[in-house]
Amino acid sequence: MYRYDEFDQQFVQARVDQFRDQVQRRMAGELTEEQFRPLRLMNGVYLQLHAYMLRIAIPYGTLNSHQLRTLAAIGRKYDRGFGHFTTRQNLQFNWPALKDIPDILTELAAVEMHAIQTSGNCIRNVTADQFAGAAADEIADPRPYAEILRQWSSLHPEFSFLPRKFKVAISGAAHDRAAIRVHDIGLQIVRDEAGRIGFEVFIGGGLGRTPFTAWHLRDFLPEEDLLAYCEAILRVYNLYGRRDNKYKARIKILMHEAGLETVREQVEEEFERIRDGALKLPHGDIERIAAYFAPPVFETLPAESAAQAAAEAADPAFRAWVRANVHPHKQPGYASVTVSLKPVGGIPGDATSEQMEAVADLADRHAFGEIRVSHVQNLILAHVRRDALKAVYDGLVAADLATANVGLASDIIACPGLDYCSLANARSIPVAQRISERLGAPDRQAEIGPLQIKISGCINACGHHHVGHIGILGVDRKGEEFYQLTLGGSADETASIGDITGRGFSTAEVVDAIETVVDTYIARRQSADETFLEAYRRLGLQPFKEALYGAA
Known part of the structure; x- marks a missing residue:
């Protein structure tokens, strides 16, 4: 990965020193909040519902283990012991005290990190494929x-x-x-x-x-x-x-x-x-x-691993995890591992300080000390020997990070919503938790197959709901939270904007509505191999609309 040169280090540290002075002036009352606002936004600091939020840049989603441990330590020391990974491959701390943010930025600068251009009307963090440099289908890194x-x-x-x-x-x-x-x-x-x-x-x-x-x-x-x-x-x-x-x-x-x-x-x-x-x-x-992005020194290994095959035969849970969370690698004998940050009933994208440290340890032992962040709010160990997959899995089990759901119904994108964001109209996190609890049983997710559910708490669409196979938009109706559904969206090479189904659903109704959509797909698909998106593009909106609202 890229390493700072002398100019980079001086540039970032000078920015930290400048912002420290601005924070001191704000706290002394020399700057009003309105005067301070453009200055803090230039340094990734937002004012949310309950506290300031700091958004840290992770360029093209690539971290080393030392940087991840630093983020873990910052979360423990200055926040509430966790961080939130975002759809721009960044990380947010939701509870830092303003007085501490210059110290946080100083600690970040020491490991070649910063929060510059993570907000404001500028060119934001450039994002890339989370499997860059590793994927078997890659044209170039x-x-x-x-x-x-x-x-x-x-x-x-x-x-x-x-x-x-x-x-x-x-x-x-x-x-x-x-x-x-x-x-x-x-x-x-x-x-x-x-x-x-x-x-x-x-x-x-x-x-x-x-x-x-x-x-x-x-x-x-x-x-x-x-x-x-x-x-x-x-x-x-x-x-x-x-x-x-x-x-x-x-x-x-x-x-x-x-x-x-x-x-x-x-x-x-x-x-x-x-x-x-x-x-x-x-x-x-x-x-x-x-x-700077030269591949690590790989060993010459057979394409298939006898150790992996034996472990899969002995452990059905490990086998399910391999099928869902392991991605083909361009180097024989290696694979890329997605670490799901979407436990059933959990908060999508959140990782505790202890979990970040566990991933950093696994990266050092098994993945050349490198970690990636995906735009779907998961972490990736890009270069893992196939004969080490069981050891990685066991380490993830110990850290409560071994959910086998990548690309499935409980692998939900969700913005922070009304629990944190001052722009939101509705809560995203509780809806994501309830959907994952409803659809997250292993047999149920296997029955459904690939499904991308994405939730935004307002029209700003930080949860990318427009391009979810099932998208959910939180709206406010006379002080009550409602949820509008869209179907058929996609963010890949066949990108499409989802179709609005009709009127929104209340907090009490929305999870039932999602299950109705899923059940309609299962009942109408041509075979178990036809994905939700394929079936929707064949069937169109009408059968789903009738199932949700009744025949016209």
């Missing part, structure tokens, strides 16, 4: 390009005060695990006929109150033009993006109002003007950054 974009975008003087926040994601495989089509810029790594690496470029995806899947902007962008082309997109957006209405300020609205061809013409014109300038990426610089 997206992390070097994500790091290049991170360095380019950090405090970019032209893009620090955009019309609205701006999000970039990169996928290194044809199967999109980074949700690139619901980002402001989505980059799909491809190769041309000569075998050169480049990017298929998507623009204007996004969720929130006006959801759009991205427009296809370019078939092939050579890797050396990555920064110049992204700069051209940002310049066009910065110039023409609306600033009169924050609800219409995202680039997706510009795309919708101006049209693809108009925006493409403007971007290409600006790109031609700057493409051969200082932003042209020399191949040597690409190789230099890529060297």
